[in-house]
Amino acid sequence: MALEVKELKTDFHNDWCVGCGDFGILNAIHMALAGLGKQRHEIAMFSGIGCSGKTPHWINTYGFHTLHGRGLPFAIGAKLANPELTVVCVGGDGDGYGIGAAHFLNSGRRNVDITYIVFDNGVYGLTKGQASPTLHRGEKPKSLPLPNINDNNNPLAVALCSGYTFIARGYSYDVKHLKDLILRGINHKGFALIDVLQPCPTYNNLQTKEWFEGIVEDEETGARVKGNPRVYKLEESGYDPVVKNPANLEEVEHKMSQAFLKTQEWGDRIPIGVLYQIDQPDYGARIAQRMPSYAKVSPAKMPFYDLATGKTTTDITPLLKDFQVV
C-alpha cells in the first residue's frame, strides 16, 4: 500500500520565505517518496544545516537534521548500520560543497547506497546570503555589498571525478521532472547525487526563476515574456548517461567525457537530468565480501545478548586462546 503525498507531510510549521525554490524540492521529495512504495518508518531523511537543512521536519518519516556540512557522514552511518532503510540526505550548497567538501569528495570513494539532494541556490541562505561555493566570481547578488571574489566550484564535475555512480541535476520549479530524478536516484544501487537549481528570491536576484526559465520583463509594457529558457532537459536532447557495461573501459571513458562536457555548460544553456550513471558494487556489497554476516543481518539488528538474562551471547574464547600464556 503506497503512501499518499499528504501522509508524508507534517504539520510542523514551515518557515521558508514565500516564493522560495525549496518548496518545489520538498514537493518533489514528497512525491518521490510516495512513489517509492515504502512505508514511513522505512525511510530516514538526513540533512545538514541551512534553510535546506530544515527539510526533514516537513517530511513525515524518521528525520535527522544534523550539523552544518555533516549530513553525509550521519546518513552513511545510518545506512551502513541498517541497510534496510531508505536513506536520503539533503543539504545546502554551502553545506555540502563548502564546509562539507571533505565528505562530499570522499563519499564518492564508497558508493554507499543513499541519495543526496543538494539545494543549490548560490548563497548561504540561513546566514543571510553570503556567497556559496557555487556562486560565480564577479557576481553580486543583492545580499552582497561587493561582487563575489571567489570562483565557483563545479560540484557535478567534481562528483564525476570522485567516483560518484549517479550524477544528476534538477530544477526546483520542474517538480515532476525532479521527482523522477529523485526516484531514479533512490532506486539506483549506490550513491546518487542530485544537485538542484534552487532560486532563493530573498538573497539571490541573479539566478532567479526568471533567469533559469528565460522570462524577461518587456521594457515597454513591464509584462513578463517568455524568452529562451536556460534550463533544458538532457533526456530530451537524446543524451544517454548510462554506462551499459561497466567493465568496458572505453565506454566508461566515453560516457565520462560526455558528462564532463555537460558539466561545463552554464550560462545560456544549463542541462538538467541525469548526467552520468554506472553500476558499481555499493559499499554494502563490499563489506559483505569481507564479512559475510553483513549480507544476512544488519548491524542494527544483530543479536548479541540474551534478551531474558541480558547476558552476552558473543563468545571470544577462541580469541582469548590466541593470547593465552598459561
Place this chain on the structure above:
Amino acid sequence: MALEVKELKTDFHNDWCVGCGDFGILNAIHMALAGLGKQRHEIAMFSGIGCSGKTPHWINTYGFHTLHGRGLPFAIGAKLANPELTVVCVGGDGDGYGIGAAHFLNSGRRNVDITYIVFDNGVYGLTKGQASPTLHRGEKPKSLPLPNINDNNNPLAVALCSGYTFIARGYSYDVKHLKDLILRGINHKGFALIDVLQPCPTYNNLQTKEWFEGIVEDEETGARVKGNPRVYKLEESGYDPVVKNPANLEEVEHKMSQAFLKTQEWGDRIPIGVLYQIDQPDYGARIAQRMPSYAKVSPAKMPFYDLATGKTTTDITPLLKDFQVV
C-alpha cells in the same frame, strides 16, 4: 646572488625510511628553491602532518609544520598576509585529499599564488600504511590485512574541476623533471598543484619504483630488467597544457577536455608533467581590486601605530560620526 642547494639543507636529523621516495622530492625542492634566485628568508615552507609533513624541517627557510590536513589554510593565510613571501606547501595524499579535502576543493576557488606539492604514495605513511585516498579499490599493499574497500579519488581531475590554474604531476625519482615542475609552479602566478608519485617502499609494495619504471625481475636470473616504464612525460608526447588566451572559452574548454582525458590515464601509461595551465587573476589581485592599499603594502607590514609612543595612527572618526546620535 642565488642560493646553493647546500645552503638550503638543514642539519636536522632526517628520519625517513631508507629508500623512501620522499628524498627525491626533497632534493627537487632544494634544487628548485636554489634555482629561484631568492634568499632563504624570503621563502616560507608549509606542510601538513605525515612522513611528508616533516619536510620543512629539512629545508633551511622559514618552515611551518602545521596540522594534519591543514597545510593549505595556514599557507594561504601567510601568503595573503605577506604576498612578498614565496610560499610553498607540501603534504601527504591522506593529508591533502582525505582529511584536507574541503580545503583542497575550495582553494581552487581562490587561486592564491602558492605552490602545493602532494607526496602521493597511496598510503598513510606515518600511521603505518592504511589506505590513502589515492589507493585503488581491491589493491592490497603489504600494510593492509585485506584489500582496500574504497575507491580512489582522482586529485588531478578534481583540481581541474575546481578552478586550479596550474595542474601537474611529478615523479619522485625523476628529480630534475620534478625540479622543473616545481619551478614552473612557483613562477606560475596563482595556485599550482603538483601531485608527485612517491613510492613508499615500507608500506606500499604495489606502486613501487619498479612498478612506475617498468622494471621487472627476470624470472630465470632474478636480474632486474627494464620493461616498459609506466611513467611518461607529457611534454615529450607533444602535449600542450597551456591556455593561450583565457578569454577564449573554446580554447579553455578544449584544453580542459584534453587535460581531463589525461587525468584518466593510469595503469600502463601514467603521464607526468603539466596537465593544465591558465592565467587568471590571483586572489591578491582580487583583493587589491576591492582594497587598493593591498597592492601597495602587505597587511603584515602595514603601519598602524606610532613606533615611538605606541599610539594608534588609525583614525575611525568618520566611522564614529556615522553612528553619532548626539
Place this chain on the structure above:
Amino acid sequence: MEYLKEIAWLIGGPQGSGVDSSASTFAKALASGGYHIFGGREYHSNIKGEHSYYQIRASDKEVRSSVNQVHMLATFEEETLHIHKGYVIPGGAILFDPTLVKETDIGRKDVVLVAVPYMELIKQIATEFGKEKDVQKLAVMKNVLSVAASLALLEYPFDLIAKTVESFFKTKKPKLVQMNVRGAEIAYNYVRENYAKSPFPYRLKPIPVPAGEKRTFLTGTQAAALGKIIAGCRFQTYYPITPASDESEFLESHPEFGCVVVQCEDEISSICMAVGAAVTGVRASTATSGPGFCLMVEGMGWAGINEVPVVIFDYQRAGPSTGLPTRFEQGDLKFALNAGHGDFPRIIMAPGDMDEYFFDAIDAFNYAERYQLPVIVLNDKNLANSTKTVRWFDYSGAKVDRGFLLSDEALAKYIKSNGNGNGNFKRFHFEENGMSPRPVPGQVGGVFWNTGDEHDEYGHITEDPDLRLRMMDKRMKKLETASKEIPLDKKIKTYGPKDADCLVVTWGSTKGAILDAMEDLEKEGIKVRLLQICLINPFPTPEVMKELSQAKIKVGAEMNYSGHLCGVIRENTGIAMDSMILKYTGRPMKKDEMVDALRNIVKKAEKKVVLTHGA
C-alpha cells in the same frame, strides 16, 4: 500627566518586516533627544516570517538591559499583540490595527488601546504622493507609522522624529525620504488628534546632554569591529555564523582600513588561516560562535604550542549543538578554558558592555602579541545584537604593545649580540618570563621553524624528555607573567558599596541587568555589590579571593545551566557561592527579574533562582 525619566517600548512583527528599522528609528529619535538607550533584539533562526521583537529602553541615566514590562507596545499584526499584550504595565498603551483585532478582544482594560488604522493612513499618503496603485507595496510604512504614533502619544516633538526618519532613509532609500517623513507626520497627527485626551499619563521630552558629551548608537559587533580596527587587526577570517558574521561583514565593508577579510570554507580554515597570517606579523583574528569554535580547537592548540598570537572572538549563543542559534547564553566559558588536548597557555577575556567590547579588542591583540598565545574573547549574542548609546570612544590613550616582536633593526642587533652560528634563529629561546624574541618570515636572519610537535629552541621536532619539560614550563610560565603584568582593573571590576548585603559575581554582558537592578534595589534599601570577572584566564585568584572573603552573601549570576564561572571560582579559590542566579531560556536576564531574584536571596536566603522572563 507625567514626564518620564525612563521608558520601555516594544515593537514586534514578522522577521523581515522592518521591526529592526522601526526600533532603531524610535531609539534614535529619543537618543537625539538626549536619552540613553538600550535596545534588545529577539528573533528566530529564520529569514522571513517568524515572530521577532525589539525592546527599546530610554532613560536619563545609562540603561544596560531589558525589562519584562513595558510602557508601550506597538503592533501591526495579531501575533505580536497576542504574545506581548500581557507585558504592558497597567496604565500603559498598546497600539494595534483595528482592522485586524477588535478592541474588546484584546482583553486589557487597564491599558490605553490606541487603534492605528495603518492601511487607511497609508492610503492617504499614497494618494498624496500619487501612488494609489502601490498601496500594497507601501504597507511596509506601517513601521514608520507605528513609531510616529507611539511618539505622538508621548507628545515627543515631531521634528526629532522627522530628522531621524529623514536620516534613516537618506542613506538607505533616498527616494523615499519625503514620503516617509510625511507618513510619520500623518500618523503623528492622527494620534495627537484622536488620543490627545486619552488617559495615557506618560510624556517624554528631550533632555539636555552634558556639555561636550558625544554619543554614538551601536551594536556590540560594531563596537568590537571598531576596536579591532584601532587595535591594528589587518587580517580577519570568518565563516558565516549567527551572531558573529556581522562583525566580519562590517570589517569587510570598510576596506579603507586595509583589513583583509577572508570568507573561508569552514571554521577550521578560518582559524588556520588566521594563525598562518599571524606568523607573518600581521595582527590576525577570527570571529565565530559555538559550533564554529568547536572546529577551531585543533588549530588553536597549534597556535598554543607555537606561541602564535591569534585572537578569537567567540560570540556565544545558546547551545548545546545548534541549540537556539539566535538566542543568548553564556555557555562557552568552560569550553574556551579547556578546549584542546594537553595544556597550553591561553588568555580568556570576557567583556561585559559596549565600551569593553571596544577596548578589550585592543587589549586582546596586545596580550596576544606580548604573551605570544591565543586570546579568546567571549562576546555574546546579547550585546552583539543589542543597540546602545555609548559615550564617544576615546581611544587616544590606547597603546599598542607588540611585545617581543623584532623590528628588522632589533633583529639584526639581537643576532649580532647573541652570535648566530648557523644563521638560524632560536624562536623559542628559553626566557625567564616565558616570552622569546620573535622574528617573522621575510626578515633576514630570522629563519625558524614551527611544528605542532614538541620542539627545541629552533622549532625543530624533539622527543627529548628534558627539552619537553622545559618547553612546557616555558610556555605555561607566560600565564604567570601575564598575571603579574595585567593591571587589576583589567582583571576584575567592582561596583557598589563594600558593605553591601550581598556580592554578585558575574561575567560578560549579564553585568548589564545586574547594574540596572542594583539601582532599583538601592531605592529599596538593599545594597548590592557587583564583582565582574573580566579576565577569565589566567584567573585572578587573589583578587577574587579578597572580594569573596569580604562578602556577606556570595551570589553567582550567569546565563547557563551549570554555573560555569561559579565552578571556575571554586576550582581556583575553593569557595562555593551561597546562591546562584541562572538563566538558560536563551533570553537575556531582565532587570526586573534580577531585582526579584536578588531581593529573594537577600531576604529569603534562596539558594538557586532560575530566571525565565522573556518571550
Place this chain on the structure above:
Amino acid sequence: MEYLKEIAWLIGGPQGSGVDSSASTFAKALASGGYHIFGGREYHSNIKGEHSYYQIRASDKEVRSSVNQVHMLATFEEETLHIHKGYVIPGGAILFDPTLVKETDIGRKDVVLVAVPYMELIKQIATEFGKEKDVQKLAVMKNVLSVAASLALLEYPFDLIAKTVESFFKTKKPKLVQMNVRGAEIAYNYVRENYAKSPFPYRLKPIPVPAGEKRTFLTGTQAAALGKIIAGCRFQTYYPITPASDESEFLESHPEFGCVVVQCEDEISSICMAVGAAVTGVRASTATSGPGFCLMVEGMGWAGINEVPVVIFDYQRAGPSTGLPTRFEQGDLKFALNAGHGDFPRIIMAPGDMDEYFFDAIDAFNYAERYQLPVIVLNDKNLANSTKTVRWFDYSGAKVDRGFLLSDEALAKYIKSNGNGNGNFKRFHFEENGMSPRPVPGQVGGVFWNTGDEHDEYGHITEDPDLRLRMMDKRMKKLETASKEIPLDKKIKTYGPKDADCLVVTWGSTKGAILDAMEDLEKEGIKVRLLQICLINPFPTPEVMKELSQAKIKVGAEMNYSGHLCGVIRENTGIAMDSMILKYTGRPMKKDEMVDALRNIVKKAEKKVVLTHGA
C-alpha cells in the same frame, strides 16, 4: 646466586628492527613460566630508524609499571647502549656486540658485560642452514639471539624459550621456525659456555601458577577491543591515529564478530558516522586520540542534545597539538569534561588497568544506552601500547543494559497505552529520570525527528523558552539519575589501609605505578592509600569527599602539567590537595620515582614533585 622473584629487563634498538618482537618473546617465555609481566614500550613518531625500547618486568606478583633501573640491558647497536647503560643496577648485566663497542669503553665496571658476537653466531646458523649468502638478511635474528642470550644468563630453561620462539614464528613466518629456534639455542649455549662463571648473581626459574588460573598476554588496545566485542559494539569508525588505530585495526581483522569498521576521511566523519549509526540502534563507537578528539566536539554535542548513545574512546597521548604523538600524557581530562559549547550531559570513564579496559568498555555501552548520551572513555598511550599478563577475562557476569530502547513489541504496546494521535512518536517525552523510551528508524509507529536545534518532544525545532528550559532540565537530569544508579565500585576504587600516612588520588593508568610503589613503601613502613576516580563525570562528589576528609595528607598524582583531576576535585568538593605528583615528559611514571616522591611527601611534606624518569 640468587633466584629472583622479580626482574626488569630492557631491550632497545632502531624502530622497525624487531625490538617489539624480541620483547614479546622474552616476556612470553617468562609468562609461560608462570611470571606476571608488565611490558612498557617507548618509541618515536617515526617509521624506521629512531631509537625505541621496551622494558619487561616479570614478577611472581602482579606488576603494573616500569622501573628506572633494570637488572639487564640487551643491546645490539651503540645508541641503545649509550642511552641506557646508566640505568642498569650495579651487579646487573649488559649484553652488547663486541664488534661495535669495546668492553672498556662502556664504562660500567660494576655490571657484568656480556659480549654477544651476534654476526658470528648468525654466520654459524647460516652455515648450518646452507644460507651463507643471506647472512646480511639474517641480521634480524639478533633479536632472537639477544633474548636467548639474556635468558641463558638467567639460566632460564631453554625449552620455554624454544616454545615461545616456535609459536611466534609459526603464525608469522612458518618457514623460519626451525632456524630461529636453532639460533636461540646457539646463542643460549654460547652464553652458558662463556659466562657460566660470571659474577652475575641472578637466576630465574619457572614458578607455579595457582591451580585453575589462566592468563592472557595483551595490550591495552586489545583488551579494549575485546571489551567492545563483548559489549555488542557492531559499528566502529576511525581515522588512523597513534595510538588509537590499533584498536580499530584489531576489530577490523576479526570480521567474525560482525562489527563493521569504517576508516573515515577524518574524525569529523568518524564521530558523525558513529552517531548516525547509533540512531539506528546499533551499538556504535569511535576511537581516537587528542588531535582527532578535537575534531569530534561538534558531533558529540549533537549526540548530546539528541540523546544518542555513542561511545568515544580517547587514547590520550602527550599534547598540546601534535605534541609527542607516541608518548603518554593524561592531558585530555578537562577537555573531555568541557568539550562543546553549552551544557549537555556526558559520562566520562577512566579505566586504569587492563581489566578495566575490558570491562569498562562493556559498561560504557550500557551507560550510553541507559542514559542516552555520549560516553567518553579516557584510555591512554601508556596502557594502549603496554603488554601485560592478565587473568582470563571472565565476562560471564557481564550484563547488557539497553535502557529504554524499545523492541518492536514494546513499542507497539507503548503506543497503544499512550495513544498515538498523529502516528508520530515523542522521542523526547518528558520523564522524571530524564530518559525517554527510544524507538529506532525502521520501527512502525516510531517516527521521530532529531535536530541539533532545541526541540520539542517529537524532536521538532522549537525556540519556545519554556520548552527549552524543560528540555535542558530533562537532559541534565540524566546525570543525577546516573549518579544514583551507578554503583560505588564503578565510581571510585580504594586500595591500601584506611589509616594510611597519605592518600593518593589518581585516575587512569597512573594507578599502576602507585600500586607498585605502595608495595615497596609498605616494606619501608610507609602506609599509602590509593583513591582511584573511575567515573570522572558525573563526579562522585560525596564518595570522594568522604575519602578526602579522612586523609592525613592528600596527594594528587597525574600525568599532566596542571593537575586536571586535582582541579576537578576542588571544583566539586572545594578541597585542595596538599601535594601533587606530576609528570609531563611523555614517559609514564615509574615505580621507583613514585616511591621516592611519596616518601618525600610523607617525610618532608613536599608540595609538588615533578617526575622526570625515562629516556
